[in-house]
Amino acid sequence: MEKSHWAYKYAEQIIKAKEKDTYIVESGITPSGVIHAGNFREVLTQDFVYRALLDIGVNAVYQYVWDDYDRFRKVPKGVPKEWEEYIGLPVTKTPDPWGCHDSYASHFKDAFMKEAEQCGVEAKYISMREEYEKGVFSDEIKKALENRDFIKSVLDKYRKEPLPDDWMPARVYCEKCGKDTTRFEWLGDYKIKYVCDCGNEGEFDFRRKGIIKLPWRVDWPMRLAYYDVDFESSGKEHQAAGGSMTTTIPIYKKVFGGRGFIGPMYEFVYFKGQKEKMSSSAGNVVTVSQLLEVYEAEVIRYMYNTRINRSFEISFDMDLLNTYNYFDKAERMYYGKEKEIDENEVDRYRLSVIEKRDEMPEQPPFSSCVNAIQIALGDIEKAIEVLRKLYPEIEGKGRTRRRLALAWNWVKKYAPEQVKFTVKESLPELEIDDKTKQSLKKIAEKVKEGIDGESLQAVIYEEGKKTDVKQLFSTIYLLFIGKSRGPRLGPFLASMDRDFVVNRLLLKG
Ligand SMILES: [Zn+2]
Numbered sequence: 245m246e247k248s249h250w251a252y253k254y255a256e257q258i259i260k261a262k263e264k265d266t267y268i269v270e271s272g273i274t275p276s277g278v279i280h281a282g283n284f285r286e287v288l289t290q291d292f293v294y295r296a297l298l299d300i301g302v303n304a305v306y307q308y309v310w311d312d313y314d315r316f317r318k319v320p321k322g323v324p325k326e327w328e329e330y331i332g333l334p335v336t337k338t339p340d341p342w343g344c345h346d347s348y349a350s351h352f353k354d355a356f357m358k359e360a361e362q363c364g365v366e367a368k369y370i371s372m373r374e375e376y377e378k379g380v381f382s383d384e385i386k387k388a389l390e391n392r393d394f395i396k397s398v399l400d401k402y403r404k405e406p407l408p409d410d411w412m413p414a415r416v417y418c419e420k421c422g423k424d425t426t427r428f429e430w431l432g433d434y435k436i437k438y439v440c441d442c443g444n445e446g447e448f449d450f451r452r453k454g455i456i457k458l459p460w461r462v463d464w465p466m467r468l469a470y471y472d473v474d475f476e477s478s479g480k481e482h483q484a485a486g487g488s489m490t491t492t493i494p495i496y497k498k499v500f501g502g503r504g505f506i507g508p509m510y511e512f513v514y515f516k517g518q519k520e521k522m523s524s525s526a527g528n529v530v531t532v533s534q535l536l537e538v539y540e541a542e543v544i545r546y547m548y549n550t551r552i553n554r555s556f557e558i559s560f561d562m563d564l565l566n567t568y569n570y571f572d573k574a575e576r577m578y579y580g581k582e583k584e585i586d587e588n589e590v591d592r593y594r595l596s597v598i599e600k601r602d603e604m605p606e607q608p609p610f611s612s613c614v615n616a617i618q619i620a621l622g623d624i625e626k627a628i629e630v631l632r633k634l635y636p637e638i639e640g641k642g643r644t645r646r647r648l649a650l651a652w653n654w655v656k657k658y659a660p661e662q663v664k665f666t667v668k669e670s671l672p673e674l675e676i677d678d679k680t681k682q683s684l685k686k687i688a689e690k691v692k693e694g695i696d697g698e699s700l701q702a703v704i705y706e707e708g709k710k711t712d713v714k715q716l717f718s719t720i721y722l723l724f725i726g727k728s729r730g731p732r733l734g735p736f737l738a739s740m741d742r743d744f745v746v747n748r749l750l751l752k753g
């Protein structure tokens with residue numbers, strides 16, 4: 245059947261474009277800073293296409309390339325000023341300012357790989373430093389040197405100032421000081437002669453010594469061709485006129501003989517309430533670990549799996565509840581438990597799944613988890629009991645426990661005041677007129693009978709009509725949580741201990 249989901253469409257195009265044993269989906273980044281929730285769009289976009297390929301039944305690899313032979317370019321905010329002395333070294337030879345990893349690059353790589361794994365990304369990681377040092381790209385480097393004039397002309401087309409006349413499409417790391425503060429001469433074949441600002445000089449064959457690398461604008465097309473990549477999407481900024489994509493294509497084809505790949509643009513990720521896209525330089529980044537504190541990993545995948553050409557907002561406010569609700573609905577569609585089935589949502593859900601399972605997991609609504617965990621003061625076992633009063637079918641399995649823990653994090657860190665509450669342990673002092681007392685008594689009787697939350701909601705409403713609906717509701721909220729508003733009242737009362745609720749309504753304690 246023809247799929248409408250974008251990831252499956254790309255997968256079909258990929259298969260049509262080349263006949264291969266194994267298709268390559270690629271992504272990559274320089275590990276020179278926190279890889280944030282904005283960067284994660286590319287990571288997951290590629291992963292969805294990779295998963296769609298596997299789902300169709302072909303072999304595929306998701307290779308994640310670390311540009312970790314790139315130089316340490318500047319000292320970012322939050323890193324001690326003394327790190328200036330490392331500028332020019334590869335990021336993998338720059339020390340970790342926080343002292344917890346073997347290098348500056350490892351610090352960011354490590355955090356990312358943990359987050360990616362938690363989000364169900366199974367990538368094959370490739371270190372460019374290792375590849376270059378092994379001399380894997382010797383022939384490609386030679387091609388770049390041979391085509392130096394052509395490469396320069398392509399790059400110059402989009403530059404205000406042309407590259408200097410002595411520009412070379414490669415950089416050499418000095419064997420003495422380790423930095424790329426060098427100038428070199430290509431002696432033909434694989435031979436290079438260089439001098440460094442530190443005073444060192446040397447001559448080497450780059451098949452034996454991997455101390456030369458291509459600059460990023462040449463490295464990317466080289467790598468796309470070398471690995472015969474089939475799919476690599478990139479951000480909007482790369483696809484603008486003069487962006488790396490425009491210069492990549494001619495170099496990829498003419499210099500490295502690339503066979504073609506599919507490289508669409510994906511839109512930006514915003515943090516709600518901010519006009520600028522998420523970026524380290526704008527200083528408005530959210531990390532994936534922060535998302536994982538309140539979003540289930542599969543819900544994160546679902547959220548990122550919007551149409552590739554559409555931007556989306558990450559939010560920690562009430563929108564979070566909607567995201568969970570949409571995810572739950574897609575899950576019900578997938579398991580055929582909704583009347584109307586949207587196939588696109590079914591595909592979107594399938595690509596979000598991390599844990600394979602035979603039957604639909606239990607689905608306590610996130611908003612109910614938020615109330616339950618507050619009633620239970622953060623105690624997950626008690627919160628499961630609370631949830632069961634509303635949803636007797638809930639067994640308190642993994643999904644439910646996880647959601648309750650995430651809901652508690654959300655309450656503590658991000659939830660707006662309107663959804664936060666603490667149940668009062670003792671009866672608050674409150675002036676209540678006789679008519680209202682009568683209503684409370686009637687409601688207490690219904691609670692004693694054990695009616696369900698929605699019916700109780702209707703009872704309270706009917707009682708309220710005798711005097712003042714709004715006032716009755718706020719009186720009850722004040723009695724229980726000391727605020728005049730709160731969660732939907734009927735289900736809220738129905739989810740607490742029955743004797744406690746009855747006593748409180750009878751103003752007995
Ligand atoms: Zn570290």
Ligand SMILES: [Zn+2]
Nearest residue numbers: 418421440442
């Ligand atoms: Zn040197």
